Each structure stands twice: as structure tokens, then as C-alpha cells.
Amino acid sequence: MYRPEPYQENSPETLRSLMRRWPFAALVTFGPSGMTATHLPFLIDVDADGNTLLTTHLSRRNTQYGDLSQGCHAMVIFQGPSAYISPSWYDEKRTFPTWNYAAIHAYGDIQVVDDADGIKHILDRVVETFDGPIAGEWTFAGIPAEQTALRLPKIAGVVMKVSRLDGALKLNQDHSDADKHGVIAALESREDAGGREIAALMRATLGTGERSA
Numbered sequence: 001m002y003r004p005e006p007y008q009e010n011s012p013e014t015l016r017s018l019m020r021r022w023p024f025a026a027l028v029t030f031g032p033s034g035m036t037a038t039h040l041p042f043l044i045d046v047d048a049d050g051n052t053l054l055t056t057h058l059s060r061r062n063t064q065y066g067d068l069s070q071g072c073h074a075m076v077i078f079q080g081p082s083a084y085i086s087p088s089w090y091d092e093k094r095t096f097p098t099w100n101y102a103a104i105h106a107y108g109d110i111q112v113v114d115d116a117d118g119i120k121h122i123l124d125r126v127v128e129t130f131d132g133p134i135a136g137e138w139t140f141a142g143i144p145a146e147q148t149a150l151r152l153p154k155i156a157g158v159v160m161k162v163s164r165l166d167g168a169l170k171l172n173q174d175h176s177d178a179d180k181h182g183v184i185a186a187l188e189s190r191e192d193a194g195g196r197e198i199a200a201l202m203r204a205t206l207g208t209g210e211r212s213a
Contacts, residue, residue: 001166006174009167015104015154018053018080018167019044022104023130025078027056027158029110031067038064040158042076043125052162053108057113057122057155065156068110074160078104081197089186091178100170100183100198107164113157120148120155171202180206 009015019025023044043055043090046049054076070076080102087093113119127140140148172180180202187199 001103001168003166003168007168007170009104009169010165011167012052012165015165015167016046018043019054019078019104019106020104022078022080022102025076027058027064028075028077029067029072031064031070031072033063033067036064036067036143038062041126042078043122043129047161048141052106052165054108054160055122055125055157056161057119057157060154060156065112068156068158069112072110074108074110076160078106078107080104080199081194081201083187083192083195083198085172085179085183086186088113089179089182091176091182098170098172100172100202102169102171102198102201103167105166106164108160108161108162111159111161113159116149116152119152119155119157123155169201169205171198171205173206 009018021043023042024039025042026037028035030036038058040056040058045053047053082099082101085094085098085100087097106172113122113198124140131138132142172183175183184199184202187195187202190196
């Protein structure tokens with residue numbers, strides 16, 4: 001990923017925190033089926049050795065499953081918020097428009113999980129992570145075991161052990177504090193959710209307000 005130095009974010013802890021905020025990402029591979037991408041929800045973990053692990057699942061009918069089963073290298077793209085930035089918001093207006101954004105690329109080798117117990121464990125964790133906070137009336141455990149058993153052979157688990165993690169947070173780092181404050185004020189006044197999240201990242205990352213924990 002193209003990452004000019006002012007925009008680089010290299011802290012694994014920070015990047016894992018952001019990936020957990022934007023867990024729906026694109027798994028990209030290049031194998032016998034060619035260049036393939038599948039959009040999937042990911043769980044983000046750290047193993048005993050401090051390695052970042054990305055876990056998801058996909059249909060075995062997906063051609064990417066065949067490529068993954070042969071051990072191809074992969075990339076996962078986490079796309080954060082983005083926003084158009086107008087020079088009208090700067091103190092110094094003799095410049096050009098730009099786009100602020102946040103993105104993370106993870107690279108690594110893939111382990112495919114084919115056994116029923118392993119797949120069920122992944123699904124349990126996915127449900128706990130994403131459905132648990134909803135606290136609704138549906139539960140995974142409430143589905144009859146025989147119905148779940150029919151679904152498991154159609155799914156494969158995927159675990160990436162990350163060997164390289166690149167983060168880019170383009171947040172007007174190369175502009176004056178006055179320009180940054182102008183951008184933040186403008187984005188916070190608009191209804192665009194992505195723009196508001198960019199403003200929040202600018203406040204947290206650039207120290208233009210209280211830092212987030």
C-alpha cells in the first residue's frame with residue numbers, strides 16, 4: 001500500500017483496535033482461479049507469541065476456497081472511514097482538495113479449518129462477538145443440532161497468521177493546526193457519518209482534543 005511517511009500507522013495495538021472497529025473486510029488472493037476477493041467479517045486475536053490472527057469463514061462453493069486450500073498467500077483489506085476535504089475549510093486556501101481516509105492491509109499465510117468442531121468453534125465466536133451485544137431473542141444454541149450439522153459441511157474456516165500489517169491514516173498531518181481545526185469543524189457540522197468518524201480520528205490521533213483511550 002502506498003503510505004507516505006506522515007500517514008503511516010505501524011503500532012500493532014492501534015491497528016488491531018481499528019480492525020475491531022471495522023471488522024468487515026476484503027480477503028484477497030491470487031491463485032489458480034486468478035485474482036479473487038471475498039468480503040467477510042473477521043475476528044481479530046493475538047496468539048501467545050504476539051502474532052496477530054485474523055479468523056473468518058466462507059462458503060465452500062466459493063472458488064476462493066479452492067485457492068486457499070492449496071496454501072496461497074493472502075491479503076486482507078480493512079477499509080475505515082473516508083471523507084472529501086475542501087480547501088474552503090483551510091486557513092490557507094491556496095492549495096488543492098484531497099481525501100482523508102483510514103485503511104489497513106494485513107498480509108500472511110492462510111490455514112483452512114475443515115473439521116466440523118473447528119468450524120463450529122469459529123461460528124460460536126462470530127455469534128458471540130457480533131450478535132452477543134444485541135442481546136436479542138435469537139441464540140445459536142437454540143438452533144436444533146441436526147440443522148446446524150447440515151450447515152457445517154458447507155462452510156470452511158479461515159485463519160490468517162499476519163506476517164505484515166500496514167496502516168494508513170491520512171488525516172491532514174501535513175497541514176497546520178489551524179487547517180486541521182477547520183477541517184474538523186466542517187466535518188462535524190455535516191451529516192456524513194464517514195466524515196464525522198474522520199473528524200473523531202483527527203481529534204484522537206492529532207491531539208486536537210482529548211485523546212481516546
